[in-house]
Amino acid sequence: MSASSRGWNRDQMAARAAADIPDGAYVNLGIGIPELVAEHVPPGRELIYHTENGLLGMGPPAAADRRDYELINAGKKPVTAIAGAAYFHHADSFAMIRGGHLDVCVLGALQVAQNGDLANWSTGETGAIPAVGGAMDLVAGVKTVFVITKHVTKTGEAKLVERCSFPLTGQGVVARVFTDLAVIDVTEKGFVLIETAPGISAGEVREQTAAPLYSR
Amino acid sequence: MSASSRGWNRDQMAARAAADIPDGAYVNLGIGIPELVAEHVPPGRELIYHTENGLLGMGPPAAADRRDYELINAGKKPVTAIAGAAYFHHADSFAMIRGGHLDVCVLGALQVAQNGDLANWSTGETGAIPAVGGAMDLVAGVKTVFVITKHVTKTGEAKLVERCSFPLTGQGVVARVFTDLAVIDVTEKGFVLIETAPGISAGEVREQTAAPLYSR
Amino acid sequence: MIDKRVGSVAEAVSVIKDGATVLIGGFGEAGSPIELIHALIDHGAKNLTAVNNNCGNGEVGLAALIASGQVSKMICSYPRSANSMVFPDAYRSGRVALELVPQGTLAERLRCGAAGIPAFYTPTAVGTPLAEGKELREFDGKHYLLERGLVADFALIKCERADPLGNLTYNKTARNFSPVMCMAAKTTIVQARRVVERGEIDPEHVVTPGIFVDRIVEVADPAVESELIAAGRRYP
Amino acid sequence: MIDKRVGSVAEAVSVIKDGATVLIGGFGEAGSPIELIHALIDHGAKNLTAVNNNCGNGEVGLAALIASGQVSKMICSYPRSANSMVFPDAYRSGRVALELVPQGTLAERLRCGAAGIPAFYTPTAVGTPLAEGKELREFDGKHYLLERGLVADFALIKCERADPLGNLTYNKTARNFSPVMCMAAKTTIVQARRVVERGEIDPEHVVTPGIFVDRIVEVADPAVESELIAAGRRYP
Numbered sequence: 001m002s003a004s005s006r007g008w009n010r011d012q013m014a015a016r017a018a019a020d021i022p023d024g025a026y027v028n029l030g031i032g033i034p035e036l037v038a039e040h041v042p043p044g045r046e047l048i049y050h051t052e053n054g055l056l057g058m059g060p061p062a063a064a065d066r067r068d069y070e071l072i073n074a075g076k077k078p079v080t081a082i083a084g085a086a087y088f089h090h091a092d093s094f095a096m097i098r099g100g101h102l103d104v105c106v107l108g109a110l111q112v113a114q115n116g117d118l119a120n121w122s123t124g125e126t127g128a129i130p131a132v133g134g135a136m137d138l139v140a141g142v143k144t145v146f147v148i149t150k151h152v153t154k155t156g157e158a159k160l161v162e163r164c165s166f167p168l169t170g171q172g173v174v175a176r177v178f179t180d181l182a183v184i185d186v187t188e189k190g191f192v193l194i195e196t197a198p199g200i201s202a203g204e205v206r207e208q209t210a211a212p213l214y215s216r
Numbered sequence: 217m218s219a220s221s222r223g224w225n226r227d228q229m230a231a232r233a234a235a236d237i238p239d240g241a242y243v244n245l246g247i248g249i250p251e252l253v254a255e256h257v258p259p260g261r262e263l264i265y266h267t268e269n270g271l272l273g274m275g276p277p278a279a280a281d282r283r284d285y286e287l288i289n290a291g292k293k294p295v296t297a298i299a300g301a302a303y304f305h306h307a308d309s310f311a312m313i314r315g316g317h318l319d320v321c322v323l324g325a326l327q328v329a330q331n332g333d334l335a336n337w338s339t340g341e342t343g344a345i346p347a348v349g350g351a352m353d354l355v356a357g358v359k360t361v362f363v364i365t366k367h368v369t370k371t372g373e374a375k376l377v378e379r380c381s382f383p384l385t386g387q388g389v390v391a392r393v394f395t396d397l398a399v400i401d402v403t404e405k406g407f408v409l410i411e412t413a414p415g416i417s418a419g420e421v422r423e424q425t426a427a428p429l430y431s432r
Numbered sequence: 433m434i435d436k437r438v439g440s441v442a443e444a445v446s447v448i449k450d451g452a453t454v455l456i457g458g459f460g461e462a463g464s465p466i467e468l469i470h471a472l473i474d475h476g477a478k479n480l481t482a483v484n485n486n487c488g489n490g491e492v493g494l495a496a497l498i499a500s501g502q503v504s505k506m507i508c509s510y511p512r513s514a515n516s517m518v519f520p521d522a523y524r525s526g527r528v529a530l531e532l533v534p535q536g537t538l539a540e541r542l543r544c545g546a547a548g549i550p551a552f553y554t555p556t557a558v559g560t561p562l563a564e565g566k567e568l569r570e571f572d573g574k575h576y577l578l579e580r581g582l583v584a585d586f587a588l589i590k591c592e593r594a595d596p597l598g599n600l601t602y603n604k605t606a607r608n609f610s611p612v613m614c615m616a617a618k619t620t621i622v623q624a625r626r627v628v629e630r631g632e633i634d635p636e637h638v639v640t641p642g643i644f645v646d647r648i649v650e651v652a653d654p655a656v657e658s659e660l661i662a663a664g665r666r667y668p
Numbered sequence: 669m670i671d672k673r674v675g676s677v678a679e680a681v682s683v684i685k686d687g688a689t690v691l692i693g694g695f696g697e698a699g700s701p702i703e704l705i706h707a708l709i710d711h712g713a714k715n716l717t718a719v720n721n722n723c724g725n726g727e728v729g730l731a732a733l734i735a736s737g738q739v740s741k742m743i744c745s746y747p748r749s750a751n752s753m754v755f756p757d758a759y760r761s762g763r764v765a766l767e768l769v770p771q772g773t774l775a776e777r778l779r780c781g782a783a784g785i786p787a788f789y790t791p792t793a794v795g796t797p798l799a800e801g802k803e804l805r806e807f808d809g810k811h812y813l814l815e816r817g818l819v820a821d822f823a824l825i826k827c828e829r830a831d832p833l834g835n836l837t838y839n840k841t842a843r844n845f846s847p848v849m850c851m852a853a854k855t856t857i858v859q860a861r862r863v864v865e866r867g868e869i870d871p872e873h874v875v876t877p878g879i880f881v882d883r884i885v886e887v888a889d890p891a892v893e894s895e896l897i898a899a900g901r902r903y904p
Contacts, residue, residue: 024434026643046434048597048643052771053695054841056641057597069697069892070842076696083631084597086638087840089847089875090695090721091547091779094772095615098548098792101643117795129756130768132798133746137772140791141548171795240670242879262670264833264879268535269459270605272877273833285461285656286606292460299867300833302874303604305611305639306459306485307543307783310536311851314556314784317879333559345520346532347512348562353536356555357784387559544788550807552780552788571786571816580807601872636837637873 007180007197013148015040016195017106017178020146025103026050026096028138031075033148034106050102052134054093057085074134097134098141105142107135109149109177111164114190114211116174118147119166132169139170151179151208158210160184160191181205184213192216223396223413229364231256232411233322233394236362241319242266242312244354247291249364250322266318268350270309273301290350313350314357321358323351325365325393327380330406330427332390334363335382348385355386367395367424374426376400376407397421400429408432435596436648437627441471444621444649448472448586453481455542455587455613456494460486461657463606465590465623466493468649470667472588473497479504483542483584485535485609487511487519490661496668498522507582509535515661534562537579539612545581546615546644554579587617590654591640594624595631598645599638607639614644623651671832672884673863677707680857680885684708684822689717691778691823691849692730696722697893699842701826701859702729704885706903708824709733715740719778719820721771721845723747723755726897732904734758743818745771751897770798773815775848781817782851782880790815823853826890827876830860831867834881835874843875850880859887 008016014036021027021037023045029035038060041047049058051073058073059080067078081087096102111119118139121132139145149159160177176194177184182205183195192214193202206213224232230252237243237253239261245251254276257263265274267289274289275296283294297303312318327335334355337348355361365375376393392410393400398421399411408430412421422429438444445468448454454472458464473496482503487510488495495518497503506528511519522528533541534556544552553576557563567578589610591600600622602610614620627650674680681704684690690708694700709732718739724731731754733739742764747755758764769777770792780788789812793799803814825846827836836858838846850856863886 048434050643051841053698054844055635056643057635068840069894070699071840072696072698073841076698081635081840084595084599084633084642085635086599086641087635087838087843088638088641089843090771090775090845091848092641094775095543095547096641096643098772098776098790099546099615100548101546101615122797127760129748129759130766131746131748132768132770134771136770136796136798137792140794141772168796264670266879267605269462270608271871272879273871284604285658286463287604288460288462289605292462297604297871300831300835300869300878301871302835302877303602303607303871304874304877305607306535306539306609307612308877310539311779311783312877312879314536314540314554315782315851316784317782317851338561343524345512345523346530347510348532348534349510350535352534352560352562353556356558357536384560540783540785547776548791549776549788550791550810550812552785554785574786576786604872636840636875639872 007200011036011040013178013180016183017146017148018042021047021104026101028052028102028105028142030107032108034108037106050096052093052097054088054090055081055085057082094137097137100141100143102142104144104146105138106146106148107138109147109159110166111159111161112147112174112177113161113164116172116186117164118169118174119164120169122167124167135169139173144175145173147174147177149179151181158208160209160211162211181208189214223416227252227256229394229396232399233362233364234258237263237320242317244268244318244321244358246323248324250324253322266312268309268313270304270306271297271301273298310353313353316357316359318358320360320362321354322362322364323354325363325375326382327375327377328363328390328393329377329380332388332402333380334385334390335380336385338383340383351385355389360391361389363390363393365395367397374424376425376427378427397424405430436598436646437596438647438649441467441623441649441651442474444468444647445471445475447619448475448477450477451479452477452586453584455584455617456482456484457589457610457613458484459608461489463590463608463610464493464657465588466655466657467651468588468621468623469493469497473500473668478502481505481507483507485509487513489513489516489657491518491666492660493657496666498528503528505529507531507533509533509538532562539609541579541582542612542616545583546612550581551578553577582616584617585619587613587620589614589620589622591622591624593626593628593633594622594648595628595633597630598642598648599633600640600645601633601637602639611640614640619646620644621647623649625652625654672834672882673832674883674885677703677859677885677887678710680704680883681707681711683855684711684713686713687715688713688822689820691820691853692718692720693825693846693849694720695844697725699826699844699846700729700893701824702891702893703887704824704857704859705729705733709736709904714738717741717743719743721745722749725749725752725893727754727902728896729893732902734764739764741765743767743769745769745774768798775845777815777818778848778852781819782848786817787814789813818852820853821855823849823856825850825856825858827858827860829862829864829869830858830884831864831869833866834878834884835869836876836881837869837873838875847876850876855882856880857883859885861888861890
């Protein structure tokens with residue numbers, strides 16, 4: 001059995017991240033697994049979702065018969081707005097991001113380095129169309145940056161590394177990484193193992209991590 | 217008879233300035249005589265008035281029985297709003313000013329120099345409370361800066377000078393000066409006489425001007 | 433459910449500490465949060481840096497806060513008033529320092545500070561006494577001054593309507609500095625003429641989104657500064 | 669009486685000249701002024717620099733403008749699309765240059781350009797490949813990049829309601845870049861789903877004040893980009 005079919009699945013990773021977001025937080029969720037965080041908020045907590053294309057108080061995806069192509073999220077998917085939502089323009093939206101008003105963002109990653117560097121926008125491949133979107137603004141401004149990612153790539157390469165080989169999104173920005181295998185903090189001394197998925201040993205996590213992994 | 221009781225009176229000065237503002241212009245009027253410009257716009261022209269405290273489409277002063285202390289102008293006097301007005305915050309208001317979106321502002325002056333320098337916020341007197349408001353933003357950003365002022369001070373000193381002795385509001389910013397005696401342009405070579413008030417000679421204007429005054 | 437309402441103006445301002453920088457909304461009397469300012473006088477925090485376009489009128493509101501001796505520095509653009517000697521007296525006696533900032537530069541410093549922009553270049557005040565000590569730099573043949581973004585510990589704001597999430601609307605020109613002050617303060621304290629339910633403010637009409645607001649108190653019938661002054665009132 | 673309405677989309681875009689920089693509102697399809705873009709294709713101005721968050725979808729709207737060969741440079745943050753090869757092909761073949769700008773930096777460059785701010789410092793992109801060639805400066809122990817304000821010759825904008833003075837409102841997240849683009853263009857050309865009389869838009873609800881708008885044309889029933897693409901449409 002490969003590590004990827006053991007450990008946490010996508011929903012469990014999202015739920016584990018959701019558990020670490022405090023009640024009342026203003027949150028921006030990246031495209032992909034991070035979007036699932038909204039479905040796993042613990043009972044009794046309310047998070048307010050920001051989407052950088054100009055909406056605070058984003059609700060769930062729009063039902064098929066209620067789609068409005070002028071009410072979309074950053075992934076350009078039809079969404080809804082909660083009672084108490086607000087629309088605003090892009091400069092105000094990124095003032096919220098860059099100015100440190102958002103509490104948490106949850107992003108995907110290509111690589112996370114032990115010093116908190118994040119690479120998630122480009123593999124630097126020649127001929128690829130470079131596209132950055134709002135990722136560099138989010139990591140530069142949001143108070144706490146969470147990453148949700150599989151622990152290793154499809155071909156088994158480590159994503160938690162000593163130093164990113166891919167072009168950076170930001171320097172020293174990641175606070176905590178939620179993978180299928182473990183929860184790992186980025187600290188001054190490097191990666192620190194916080195928790196492992198059920199049935200996953202610390203040794204196994206260490207094996208799949210291409211940088212020192214300290215115990216708490 | 218002193219020059220000041222001949223020449224143009226306050227309303228005539230304002231009317232003369234109004235005649236030089238094109239139809240459809242976005243205009244900011246300073247406190248005092250400049251405010252009178254709005255009462256003397258030639259028939260067939262429409263100007264849109266901006267007040268820097270957050271209103272585009274300012275109407276006439278409010279009638280005594282219709283005053284709203286939350287609808288005021290930059291001079292903190294109750295005003296009205298036209299149909300088609302818009303309210304906005306101070307940063308947007310000064311984006312209009314600083315970004316060159318206003319066509320004309322009309323200001324008062326303590327001194328105007330032949331190179332277009334304007335002094336209109338402080339006499340530099342020790343002990344005086346310095347107060348600048350939005351004057352420095354207006355002269356830095358508005359496309360065309362008009363000045364309306366008496367040609368000389370109450371004590372007979374020239375206000376059109378070779379070089380301002382009072383602290384500057386802005387450098388090289390004034391385009392045209394409307395006084396009780398004349399209309400004078402600020403050009404690359406200095407002051408140029410455009411027009412004199414009825415019964416006022418060019419020689420008289422020159423006498424009251426403390427800098428060379430060229431003919432057109 | 434998130435609910436940013438607190439029970440009284442006293443409770444609303446109770447978090448303000450000595451030495452804080454406090455943004456105070458309003459342009460003249462329009463938008464001035466008188467009840468919050470008076471609560472701050474009662475609260476008594478000292479050595480404050482206050483930021484407002486002006487320096488108060490009569491002996492109520494901001495003028496009363498200056499008179500109370502709680503303000504050690506004012507940052508403003510136009511500290512003159514036809515009807516108040518409170519600031520001039522305090523300034524001339526050296527009790528209150530003054531940082532004079534052009535009005536548009538003040539608004540932009542707040543907006544940039546709020547937006548994570550630590551500094552920007554502006555053409556305003558080049559060649560004037562207010563340029564002294566500031567970096568001058570040329571872009572495309574024109575000169576500009578470097579100005580710093582401004583962020584503050586607190587903002588005291590008056591608005592028209594607020595919902596429990598902190599979404600705000602304003603009334604006419606009482607809007608003025610308040611939206612950028614809400615953005616630029618770590619803790620924004622709002623007095624609302626009316627607190628409405630979630631969803632009552634159309635999301636298209638929200639002027640200040642709730643993310644910029646922390647504490648809300650309803651003051652349904654706020655005092656009118658010019659009426660207080662006309663009646664010869666002073667605070668306390 | 670001021671009246672900024674023009675008779676057709678063709679007339680609206682007729683002022684756009686070869687070599688112009690053109691801001692194009694929208695984030696993906698939301699807010700994309702398809703009819704104005706198609707009119708620009710018919711108009712035929714060439715060697716344009718286009719600014720948009722993206723690079724178009726399918727073979728309509730912005731993608732069609734790129735396909736037509738009228739665009740020589742794109743300034744954008746996310747030039748990838750699941751359903752269009754127009755930009756990738758044009759980029760790889762060298763027919764279109766790309767200036768890649770982080771989304772928030774793009775929005776702020778427009779807002780600052782519009783506000784007379786020639787340059788500002790931002791934390792975004794420090795230490796990344798997009799920092800190359802940019803001034804790095806420290807403020808209060810943190811590093812920032814110098815970015816330049818961006819102003820343009822034209823903006824093509826889609827809005828919900830417009831009045832003859834140019835006051836605009838938008839619909840939901842179709843607002844996105846449009847308000848700052850209206851501000852940052854010398855000539856702003858707007859297609860409105862509905863043109864209303866003066867006074868019909870509450871002054872408190874105006875999102876873009878008329879001073880930022882120059883030419884208005886009503887397009888009552890604008891095309892929906894995703895529907896055009898689903899129907900296999902291309903332009904022209």
